Amino acid sequence: MSGWQPHDSEPERPTPPPAGVPTAAPPAPGGSPSHTGNNEHRLPRQRRRRWLGTGVAVLGLALLASAALATYLWQTTDEWMAESDRLETVATELATERDDLAGDLDQAQRDLAATEQQLREAQDRITALASEKAQTADEREVARQVAGNVAGVANQLEVCVRGQDQLITALEDVEAYDPASVSAFAREVSDACTQALEGSEEIKRQLGIE
Amino acid sequence: MRLVLAAAVALAGAAVGCGELPDLPPMPDPVAIGQTTAAPTPTPGATTLSPDGFRTTERVAVRVRNVGCGGVSTGSGFAVSEDVLVTNRHVVAGADTLQVSTYDGQDLLVETAGSAVVADLAIVRTRSALPAAVTLADADPEVGDTVEVVGYPGGGRLTSSTGTVLGYDEDPLNANAGQIVVTDARAEPGSSGSPMYDEQGRVVGVVYAATEDATQSLAVPLSTLRALLDDTSFDDGVPPCE
Numbered sequence: 001m002s003g004w005q006p007h008d009s010e011p012e013r014p015t016p017p018p019a020g021v022p023t024a025a026p027p028a029p030g031g032s033p034s035h036t037g038n039n040e041h042r043l044p045r046q047r048r049r050r051w052l053g054t055g056v057a058v059l060g061l062a063l064l065a066s067a068a069l070a071t072y073l074w075q076t077t078d079e080w081m082a083e084s085d086r087l088e089t090v091a092t093e094l095a096t097e098r099d100d101l102a103g104d105l106d107q108a109q110r111d112l113a114a115t116e117q118q119l120r121e122a123q124d125r126i127t128a129l130a131s132e133k134a135q136t137a138d139e140r141e142v143a144r145q146v147a148g149n150v151a152g153v154a155n156q157l158e159v160c161v162r163g164q165d166q167l168i169t170a171l172e173d174v175e176a177y178d179p180a181s182v183s184a185f186a187r188e189v190s191d192a193c194t195q196a197l198e199g200s201e202e203i204k205r206q207l208g209i210e
Numbered sequence: 211m212r213l214v215l216a217a218a219v220a221l222a223g224a225a226v227g228c229g230e231l232p233d234l235p236p237m238p239d240p241v242a243i244g245q246t247t248a249a250p251t252p253t254p255g256a257t258t259l260s261p262d263g264f265r266t267t268e269r270v271a272v273r274v275r276n277v278g279c280g281g282v283s284t285g286s287g288f289a290v291s292e293d294v295l296v297t298n299r300h301v302v303a304g305a306d307t308l309q310v311s312t313y314d315g316q317d318l319l320v321e322t323a324g325s326a327v328v329a330d331l332a333i334v335r336t337r338s339a340l341p342a343a344v345t346l347a348d349a350d351p352e353v354g355d356t357v358e359v360v361g362y363p364g365g366g367r368l369t370s371s372t373g374t375v376l377g378y379d380e381d382p383l384n385a386n387a388g389q390i391v392v393t394d395a396r397a398e399p400g401s402s403g404s405p406m407y408d409e410q411g412r413v414v415g416v417v418y419a420a421t422e423d424a425t426q427s428l429a430v431p432l433s434t435l436r437a438l439l440d441d442t443s444f445d446d447g448v449p450p451c452e
Binding site: 119133 | 262275307309315368
């Protein structure tokens with residue numbers, strides 16, 4: 001390529017002979033064309049051939065590159081489409097799974113709410129039963145105390161009645177007894193009867209009897 | 211011209227050599243949708259639930275029945291350990307028999323009882339195991355703190371009421387040597403011995419009295435309770451009838 005000349009370069013011209021040197025006569029007009037004239041016609045043709053060859057080569061390479069690029073893009077498109085189909089399938093499965101799980105979650109939340117309500121009712125029932133049991137035990141203890149008091153009052157009444165019988169007997173034959181002893185005995189009997197009456201009143205109060 | 215050729219050759223080479231797809235973004239893991247987060251660890255105190263769903267603050271509350279002094283009276287109390295519960299001195303006073311039952315109606319056998327001299331507090335030891343035990347707070351409650359009282363007002367159902375610490379005052383009943391806590395949490399006869407909790411479910415006092423209209427309650431502060439629990443020599447039986 002370094003031997004190429006620019007289009008506007010001048011063609012080489014014959015150098016004039018030096019002075020004193022004999023020269024041949026110039027060619028007669030109408031003679032055969034000189035060698036120099038043939039070279040000027042041949043050079044542009046070679047250049048055109050080179051350009052043509054180069055252009056063909058470039059076009060061939062471009063065609064080859066285009067074919068390779070088209071193949072690559074075809075393959076890439078196929079793979080992306082396959083990947084897209086796979087992703088769409090996965091997305092559909094996930095959406096279905098999400099819907100199933102959302103349904104399960106809703107059901108679980110409803111079950112949880114129902115269970116919590118049942119738990120609250122059960123706790124409320126446990127608390128109520130514990131309270132009823134405790135208050136029943138309170139009443140049982142009160143009844144036990146009342147029963148103890150009733151037994152005590154019964155004993156006091158028995159003492160009262162027996163004493164009054166003995167006092168009546170003594171009063172029927174009062175001269176046979178020391179008056180002071182009779183009076184003391186009468187006070188003891190009276191105290192026993194008073195205690196019995198007070199005990200009876202206490203029992204009525206405990207039982208709520210007016 | 212050389213540049214054109216080089217570009218064409220390079221394009222062809224690149225087209226042949228790059229036949230692989232770039233990496234795709236990672237797919238979400240389907241298992242992650244169904245995963246659940248770890249359950250929060252329950253903190254001790256009011257929010258702690260037992261297997262039966264009751265709060266610890268409810269499970270530790272016990273009902274105390276005093277059979278003696280010619281009658282039957284009831285109060286409240288709470289467990290401080292597996293076999294020790296705290297109540298008021300006047301709740302156990304004069305008892306021929308002490309009977310203790312739990313939130314779910316279980317009856318517990320009582321071993322011994324003892325009371326403090328300078329405060330309206332008593333300790334009852336049980337032979338049966340108590341269902342749970344309280345956690346004591348670190349300090350007495352401060353004015354404005356929210357408190358909760360859990361007990362058996364009127365000898366009835368297990369009940370809780372909330373209120374605010376109104377302040378500290380001298381004991382109007384002269385049952386306690388130090389200052390007592392005044393709150394607007396409702397309490398009634400039968401609430402005596404109820405634990406008073408802070409917002410974390412820790413005991414900050416023991417209710418021992420209430421105003422006649424039941425709008426305010428009086429409580430022995432935690433510091434006095436701690437002094438009682440630290441004193442091992444008070445175990446001298448129940449006090450006489452009041």
